[in-house]
Structures are given as C-alpha cells and as structure tokens.
Amino acid sequence: xxxxxxxxxVLLIIFAIGASLPINIGVLGFVAAFIVxxxxxxxxxxxxxxxxxxxxxxxxxxxxxxxxxxQKSGVVDLIAEWGLRLVKGKVGLTPWLMFMLSLVxxxxxxxGIAVVSLVAPIALKIAYKYKINPLMMSIMIIMGMQAGxxxxxxxxxxxxxxxxxxxxxxxxxxxxxxxxxxxxxxVALIVFILFGGFRFLKRQSTALDFVAATAEVIQTDGNEPxxxxxxxxxxxxxxxxxxxxxxxILSLGFDVSIGFAAILVGFVLAxxxxxxxxxxxxxxxxxxxxxxxGIVTYVGVMEKIGVMDYVTALIADMGNPLLATLTVSYVxxxxxxFASTTGFLASVIPIATPILQDPTFSTxxxxxxxxxxxxxxxxxxxxxxxxxxxxxxQGMKERVFFRQLLFTTGVFIALGPGFAWLLFVVIxxxx
Numbered sequence: 001x002x003x004x005x006x007x008x009x010v011l012l013i014i015f016a017i018g019a020s021l022p023i024n025i026g027v028l029g030f031v032a033a034f035i036v037x038x039x040x041x042x043x044x045x046x047x048x049x050x051x052x053x054x055x056x057x058x059x060x061x062x063x064x065x066x067x068x069x070x071q072k073s074g075v076v077d078l079i080a081e082w083g084l085r086l087v088k089g090k091v092g093l094t095p096w097l098m099f100m101l102s103l104v105x106x107x108x109x110x111x112g113i114a115v116v117s118l119v120a121p122i123a124l125k126i127a128y129k130y131k132i133n134p135l136m137m138s139i140m141i142i143m144g145m146q147a148g149x150x151x152x153x154x155x156x157x158x159x160x161x162x163x164x165x166x167x168x169x170x171x172x173x174x175x176x177x178x179x180x181x182x183x184x185x186x187v188a189l190i191v192f193i194l195f196g197g198f199r200f201l202k203r204q205s206t207a208l209d210f211v212a213a214t215a216e217v218i219q220t221d222g223n224e225p226x227x228x229x230x231x232x233x234x235x236x237x238x239x240x241x242x243x244x245x246x247x248x249i250l251s252l253g254f255d256v257s258i259g260f261a262a263i264l265v266g267f268v269l270a271x272x273x274x275x276x277x278x279x280x281x282x283x284x285x286x287x288x289x290x291x292x293x294g295i296v297t298y299v300g301v302m303e304k305i306g307v308m309d310y311v312t313a314l315i316a317d318m319g320n321p322l323l324a325t326l327t328v329s330y331v332x333x334x335x336x337x338f339a340s341t342t343g344f345l346a347s348v349i350p351i352a353t354p355i356l357q358d359p360t361f362s363t364x365x366x367x368x369x370x371x372x373x374x375x376x377x378x379x380x381x382x383x384x385x386x387x388x389x390x391x392x393x394q395g396m397k398e399r400v401f402f403r404q405l406l407f408t409t410g411v412f413i414a415l416g417p418g419f420a421w422l423l424f425v426v427i428x429x430x431x
Contacts (some may be wrong), residue, residue, distance in 0.1 A: 002310075003040065003041055003305060003306075003307075004305075004306060004307045004310040004311075004356055006036065006040060007036055007040075007301075007305065007307045008302075008307060008311070009038055010032050010035075010298075011032075011076070011298070011299075011302070011347065013027060014028040014032055014295075014298070014343075015335055015340075015343070015344075018304075018340060018343065020162065024287055024290055024291055024294070025064040025291050025294065025295060025340050025343045026287075026289075026290035026291035026293060026294025026295060026343075026400060027290070027291065027294060028294065028301060029293075029294030029295040029296075029297055029298040029343075030294045030297060030298070032298045033048055033051070033294075033297045033300075033301045034048065034300075035300040036175045036227055036298070036305075037301040037304075037305075038349055040199060041301075041304075041305040043301065043304060043305070047304065048297070048301065051297055051300035051301060051304060051337060052293065052300075053106045053162075053292075053293055053296045053297065053300070055161070055162070055166075055257075055259070056158070056159070056257035056293065056296060057163050057293050057294065057309075058257070058260060058263075058290070059158050059162065059257070059258055059259035059262075060155060060158060060259070060260065060288075060289050060292060060293075061263070061284070061289060062258065062260060062261070062262030062266070062283045063109055063153060063154075063155070063158065063258065063259065063262045063283075064109075064155070064285055064288075064289070065262065065263060065266045065280070065284060066109070066110065066215065066243070066247065066262040066265055066266040066269075067108070067109040067110055067111075067153075068241065068280050068281075068283045068284050069236050069240070069266050069270065069280055070108075070109075070112065070240045070269075071110060071267050071278075071281060071283070072237060072276060072283065073080070073237055073240045073273075073276065074237060075237050075240045075367070076185070077204070077387070078232065078233060078237060079118075091130045091200050092197065092199075092200035093136075093290070094123070094126050094130070094132065094164055094200075095132065095136060095137055095192060095197060095200075096140070096142045096188075096192075098119055098122075098123040098140050098141050099140045099141070099143060099144035099185075099188050100148075101119055101143070101144065102115050102116075102119050102140075102141050102142075102143075102145040102147075102148065103144040103147045103148040103181070104148065105118065105119070105145075105148065106144070106145045106146075106147070106149045106151065106154055107147075107148035107151040107177075108148075108151070108153060108156065108244055109151070109153035109154055109244075110154075111121035111154070111155060111288065112145050112149050112154075112155075112156075112378070113148070113285075113385060113388070115141075115145045115148075116141060116142070116145060116378055116384075116385045116388045116389065119141050119145075120138070120141060120388050120389055120391075120392045121139055121392050123137045123138075123140075123407050124137060124389070124390075124392045124393050124394055125394060126140070127394075128394035128395045130200075132200060133195050134393050134394070134395070134396060134401065135192055135401070135404050135405070136192065136195035136197065138379065138389045138393075138405070139187075139188070139191045139379060139408065140188055140191070141389070142378055142379045142385060142389075143184040143185070143187050143188040143191070143376075144184070144188070145378075145385070146184050146372075146376065146378060147180055147181045147183075147184035147185060148181075149175050149180075149373060149375065150176050150177050150180040150360040150375075151173075152176065152258070153178070153244075153247070153258075154175040155285075155288060155292070155342060156341075156342070156345060156371070156375065157176065157177065158174060158258075158344050159292060159344055159345045160176060160349070160367060160371055161173045161176065163345075163346070163349035163350075164349060164356075164367060167349065167350070167353060167356075167373045169349075169353070169356050169357070169362055169363050169367075170366050171367065172363070172365045173362060175364040175368070176364060176367065176371065177321065178374070179364065179365070179368035179369060180371065180372055181423060182423075183260075183368070183372045183419075183420055184202070184372070184376070186230075186289050186423075187376065187416070187419070192418060196335070201377075229423060230254030236272065236273055236276075239269065239272060240269060243265045243266075243268075243269055246265055246267070247261055247262055247265050250264070250390075254285070260372065264429075278302070283424030291340060291342055291343055292342055292343070292346050295340075295343045295346045295347055296346045296347075299346065299347045299350055302350070303350055310314075311351050311416065312355070321355055321358045321360065321361060322425065324354075324355050325352075325355050325366055325369060325421060325425050326417070326418070326421045326425075327418035328351065328352050328355065329369050329370055329374075329418075329420060329421050330373065330374035330385065330413075330417045330418075332348060332370055332374035332417065333373045333374060333377050333412070333413050333416055333417040334342055334413055335374075335377065335410075336374045336375065336377050336378070337377040337380050337383075337409055337413055341374055341375050341377075341378055341383075344374050345371065345374055345375075348370060348374065349367070352367075352370060361425065362424075365424040365425055365428055366425060368420070368424045369417075369421050369423070369424040369425050372416070372420040372424075373416060373417035373420045373421070376412050376416040376417075376420075377409055377412050377413055377416065379405060379408055379409055379412065380405065380409040381402050381405040381409075382408070386405050388410075389405065390400075390402055390405065
C-alpha cells in the first residue's frame with residue numbers, strides 16, 4: 001500500500017471516529033500528524049511544527065476572543081430583542097426574522113452553535129404558540145446561520161478565505177458571503193413556500209402577546225427577562241457595537257492582520273471594563289480551535305508527503321472538471337452530515353485545488369458551491385446545532401422531531417450539493 005493511500009485512509013478514519021465517538025477531531029489530527037508524519041513518512045518533529053497553522057490559529061483565537069467579550073456584554077441579546085420588536089406581532093414574518101437574526105449574529109462573528117443556542121429557544125417557542133411548523137422554523141434558523149457563517153468574521157469564512165489565500169488562489173470574501181446568502185436564502189424561500197408560509201402572512205397577533213411570548217423564553221435564571229435586567233443599550237454596549245466597525249476598518253482599511261486586530265480591539269474593551277472579563281477565555285470555543293488546527297496540521301503533513309499531488313492527479317484524470325466539482329460537493333455534503341463541517345472545510349481546499357486552478361471556472365463560484373454543499377446539512381440531529389433544535393422543540397415528541405430532522409438532512413444531502421453546483425458552477429453567478 002502506498003504512503004499516499006495510507007494517509008488518505010487515516011483521514012477517513014479520523015472523520016469516522018469523530019462522527020461516532022465524542023473525541024475532538026483535532027486530537028485525532030495531531031495524533032495522525034505525528035504518527036503518519038514521523039513514523040510512516042519520516043518527517044522530523046521540527047518539520048511538523050513548521051506545518052502548524054500559526055496564522056490561522058491567531059485569526060480564530062483573535063476573532064473568538066473579541067466576540068466572546070461582545071457576547072458577554074449583552075449586545076447579542078440586544079440585537080435579538082431589536083429584531084423581535086420589528087415584527088410587532090406579524091406572525092408570517094417571524095420565520096424570516098429568525099433567518100435574518102441568525103444571519104446577522106453569525107455575520108458579525110458569533111459562532112454557529114452560539115447563534116442556534118440563542119435563537120432556537122425563542123423561535124421554537126413562537127412556532128409552538130402560533131402553530132408554525134417547528135421543522136420549517138428550524139430550517140430557517142440553520143439557513144440564516146449558515147448564510148452568515150461565511151462572513152470574514154466567522155470561523156467558516158476565516159477557514160475558507162485563509163485556505164484560498166495560503167494557496168494564492170483568486171478569491172473574494174465578499175463574493176463568498178454574497179453567494180452563500182443567495183444560496184441559503186433561496187433554500188429558505190423554497191422551504192417557506194413548501195411549508196405554506198405565505199398563509200401565515202395574513203395572520204396578525206397583537207404586539208403585546210408577541211412580546212410576552214418572546215420575553216417568556218429570553219431568561220437566564222427564571223426571574224425577570226434578561227433584556228429588562230440588561231437595561232437596553234448603554235455606553236459599554238455601544239462601544240462593543242462600535243468595536244465591530246473598528247475591526248473592519250483596521251483589517252480592511254489598513255490591512256492589519258484580522259487576528260491581531262481582533263486581539264487589539266478586545267484588549268481595549270478589556271481595559272474599558274476589566275470587571276466584565278471574568279470567564280471570557282472559558283467561553284471561547286477551544287474545542288473548535290483545537291479541531292481546526294489539528295485537522296489543518298494533518299492536512300499539511302499530507303501535503304508535505306505528496307498526498308495532495310496524488311489526489312490532484314486523480315481529480316485531473318477524471319477529465320471533466322464539471323463532474324469533479326459535483327463529486328467534491330457531494331462528498332462535502334455527505335461527510336459533513338456525520339462529521340465536522342469545520343474539519344471538512346479545513347481539509348477540502350487542498351483536495352479541490354486542481355478544480356480551483358481550472359481557468360474555465362470562477363474560483364469564487366467553485367468554492368461557494370463546495371462551501372454551501374458542506375454546510376447545508378448542519379440541520380442533522382447528529383450535529384450540535386441539530387441537537388439544540390431537538391432540545392428546544394415544543395408540542396412534539398422528541399423522537400418524532402428527530403426523525404423529521406434526520407429525513408430532512410437526507411433530502412439536503414441528496415439535493416443540496418446538486419443545487420449549489422447547478423447555481424454556481426453550471427449556471428454561474430454574474431461575478
């Protein structure tokens with residue numbers, strides 16, 4: 001068996017173990033990097049250290065540190081409250097409100113699981129109260145969250161844009177975000193229509209009932225609603241909101257590393273309110289950080305020993321870049337349904353490099369198709385986001401909702417990658 005084949009089999013084993021056992025895939029990635037790198041291929045420890053993605057690590061740590069501070073300040077809850085007040089009892093707009101709320105929260109850097117954990121209790125409470133199908137509401141949350149997750153401020157966007165940049169592949173973070181917004185927005189619209197969402201547009205509830213329903217679930221300790229205790233917008237929350245703009249100016253306007261810029265802005269916020277910093281580091285998604293760096297390190301080892309050249313040759317031998325793109329998209333959808341979307345996104349760009357280098361296709365559209373295909377399946381009840389939805393559903397037995405989520409995931413695996421491929425690669429967006 002060749003070295004390349006062994007390395008690929010190990011990668012598949014990593015995803016299989018990560019999908020079936022509660023073991024962080026990053027741990028498996030580091031273990032595989034050591035075993036395959038040193039014991040099998042003969043790389044030195046120093047060579048493996050040099051492969052560690054230091055820039056990606058700083059970027060993710062910086063962004064998650066800053067947004068842990070912002071989230072703890074109450075700004076995220078405040079954004080949710082503002083959104084809920086916009087609809088003023090218009091029942092038919094609530095699924096779209098949840099879509100937009102999830103999109104905005106993810107777009108400004110809130111990690112996907114945190115978005116679902118905040119929005120799902122509110123949305124599914126409203127769905128139960130106003131007899132909106134909880135499956136439709138759940139899909140709207142996930143589609144909105146994924147539409148915003150490819151923002152340059154979110155982990156998914158950071159991974160994809162960083163992978164493209166590290167390989168000098170033409171890319172545009174703005175186009176990736178817009179493409180994903182279009183794709184997930186279209187899926188949300190289709191779902192809204194299929195579930196009869198338009199009939200809810202004719203229904204109107206009183207604003208008082210609506211606010212009461214939402215306030216009932218936005219609680220942290222069973223006492224007074226959280227938004228009342230927080231007191232709305234104050235000076236510190238205003239500064240936290242402004243810090244997002246400052247981060248964009250530093251990273252985009254002055255070309256400062258977004259990771260170091262986020263750490264700098266977070267440090268300033270810490271100086272302004274040192275009493276609010278207790279537990280900030282504990283709230284950062286260290287499991288995700290470990291996962292990404294571990295997988296990327298192992299993928300780097302694979303690249304070092306020539307596996308990517310081997311896979312590149314296999315894809316090139318297909319002789320049909322359209323078919324190759326469709327194949328990678330479906331692999332992404334299937335793997336991500338049972339394993340880590342984050343881990344797959346961290347490993348897919350090196351594998352898809354020959355497609356991305358094909359001059360007959362837009363690299364932005366190809367990576368958009370792969371990214372969308374890999375993330376649409378996060379509704380799965382086997383994923384963390386799906387489990388949160390399952391935990392918050394009301395008026396339905398959990399096992400029934402579990403089957404509904406699982407069946408819908410199967411539909412998304414079957415149709416989602418094909419739709420993304422058709423939209424971005426076959427038809428092609430105008431940019």
